[in-house]
Amino acid sequence: MHGESGWLGRAMTAAVAVGVLGTARPAERWVWFALAAGLLASLAGTLLMTIRPRLALALLVTVAIGGSLIAGVPDSKALVLVLVAITTLVVVDLSRSGVRPILAVGIGVAIGFGLSMWWFDRTDSWLLTQYLWAAILIAFGLNRRQYEIQVRQTRELLVQTRRAQSERARAAALDERGRIARDLHDVLAHSLGALSVQLEVAEALLDERRDVDGALERVRRSRRLAVQGLTEARNAVAALRADDVPELADAVQALAEQHQADHGAPVDLTVVGMPTKLGSTATVALLNTAREALTNAAKHAPGTAISINLRYGGAVRLEVRNAGPTSGEGFGLTGMRERLALVGGTLTARPDGDDWLVIAEVPND
Numbered sequence: 001m002h003g004e005s006g007w008l009g010r011a012m013t014a015a016v017a018v019g020v021l022g023t024a025r026p027a028e029r030w031v032w033f034a035l036a037a038g039l040l041a042s043l044a045g046t047l048l049m050t051i052r053p054r055l056a057l058a059l060l061v062t063v064a065i066g067g068s069l070i071a072g073v074p075d076s077k078a079l080v081l082v083l084v085a086i087t088t089l090v091v092v093d094l095s096r097s098g099v100r101p102i103l104a105v106g107i108g109v110a111i112g113f114g115l116s117m118w119w120f121d122r123t124d125s126w127l128l129t130q131y132l133w134a135a136i137l138i139a140f141g142l143n144r145r146q147y148e149i150q151v152r153q154t155r156e157l158l159v160q161t162r163r164a165q166s167e168r169a170r171a172a173a174l175d176e177r178g179r180i181a182r183d184l185h186d187v188l189a190h191s192l193g194a195l196s197v198q199l200e201v202a203e204a205l206l207d208e209r210r211d212v213d214g215a216l217e218r219v220r221r222s223r224r225l226a227v228q229g230l231t232e233a234r235n236a237v238a239a240l241r242a243d244d245v246p247e248l249a250d251a252v253q254a255l256a257e258q259h260q261a262d263h264g265a266p267v268d269l270t271v272v273g274m275p276t277k278l279g280s281t282a283t284v285a286l287l288n289t290a291r292e293a294l295t296n297a298a299k300h301a302p303g304t305a306i307s308i309n310l311r312y313g314g315a316v317r318l319e320v321r322n323a324g325p326t327s328g329e330g331f332g333l334t335g336m337r338e339r340l341a342l343v344g345g346t347l348t349a350r351p352d353g354d355d356w357l358v359i360a361e362v363p364n365d
Contacts, residue, residue: 017042017084024077031073038063038081042088049092060089061105068112071130072120079130082109083137090141091148102145106138197263197298198222221262248283249275252290252310252318259294259306266305267294273312282362285339286318289347292336293320293358300324301356312364320358336360 021035045059067081086109090102113130116122202218205211246254249271256267278286290308297306301324309319337347345362 013046013084013087017080020077020080025075026073027075028073031070031076031078034066034070035076035078035081038067038078038085042081042084045085046088049088053092057089057092057101060085060092061101061108064089064105065108065112068109068130068134069116071113072116072122072126074120079133082130083133086134086137087141087144090138090145102138102142106134109134195222195226197302246283247275248278248286248316249310251283251287252308255287255290255294256306256308259298263298263302265298265303267308268306269308269310271310271312275312276316276364278316278362278364279343281339282316282343282345285336285343285345286316286360286362288339289336289358289360290318290320292333293322293349296333296358297322297356314364315361316364318360321352321355323355333358 017039021039024032024035026032026035041059042063045056045063048056048059064082064085067078067085070076071078071082086105089105110131113127113134117124117127117130198218198221202215202222205215205218253269256269259265260267294306297304297320301322304323306320306322309317309321311317311319333347333349340347340360340362343362345360348357348359350357
């Protein structure tokens with residue numbers, strides 16, 4: 001804690017102390033030396049409070065208690081040293097000790113006033129006046145200290161808030177990068193995978209059978225797939241912007257028909273239960289899971305039969321089964337698992353006898 005009143009306020013306090021002490025008229029010469037030493041120690045404590053708080057605290061405590069011991073000397077004006085020391089020491093950084101040093105100083109000053117009254121034969125009213133001034137300054141100092149603690153905590157909170165905002169922005173950027181990676185794969189993998197298969201077949205027809213007409217048909221189909229992929233990419237961007245996606249059952253039906261037309265593999269779709277409206281994120285996640293499963297089937301088990309089961313209930317469950325072996329997880333299924341996890345869903349991809357089974361499930365809120 002550095003004293004929010006600033007150096008100007010502390011300089012004015014020191015100037016007031018010097019002015020008051022300048023009016024002192026103690027009879028004993030040693031009192032002058034004590035007052036001068038106390039003033040210098042008080043100034044030193046003020047200067048050191050931000051860089052050497054422990055030393056500053058020791059100096060100010062000495063000034064406060066020492067001033068209370070000589071306050072009873074007639075015309076010494078030593079009370080001002082006590083008040084200035086108390087006002088300053090309450091804002092020294094005592095974060096680990098709290099207000100205990102301040103209370104201890106208050107008790108020490110009270111005892112010092114009592115001894116000074118007894119030694120210099122002062123009246124009870126004099127002692128009461130000293131106690132009153134000291135109590136007022138301690139209360140004022142504690143209030144000032146509390147204010148500065150709140151200011152410091154506010155600054156620390158602001159720093160922490162900015163740091164947290166920076167971390168959230170970084171996390172959001174990473175999430176966005178992951179989302180874009182998933183979307184790129186979801187949109188392009190299906191059409192590009194099908195395009196690759198068609199071009200491989202066309203190459204085989206030309207190289208092995210010299211079947212120009214068959215290869216030409218495959219090239220034309222490849223062109224349609226490329227156009228379809230471009231259309232899917234545009235539709236995906238439009239869906240992301242408008243947050244508008246088709247009904248899941250209709251979209252899966254269209255996807256199955258397109259896959260059957262492109263690859264000549266039979267695809268059987270079964271819908272169980274009453275279709276319900278899902279959120280756009282969940283719908284896109286399930287639809288892209290179906291697309292990814294179909295792409296993997298075409299890549300690793302071309303021409304094999306595929307069955308899709310879409311079941312509505314407490315949760316929406318999508319099962320895609322294809323005959324024959326299919327590879328394990330790649331970037332596509334990993335991306336699907338991440339996308340489903342964002343909506344509280346799960347993904348399982350595993351062998352099931354001689355088949356490969358992909359199961360995606362999301363809550364049906």
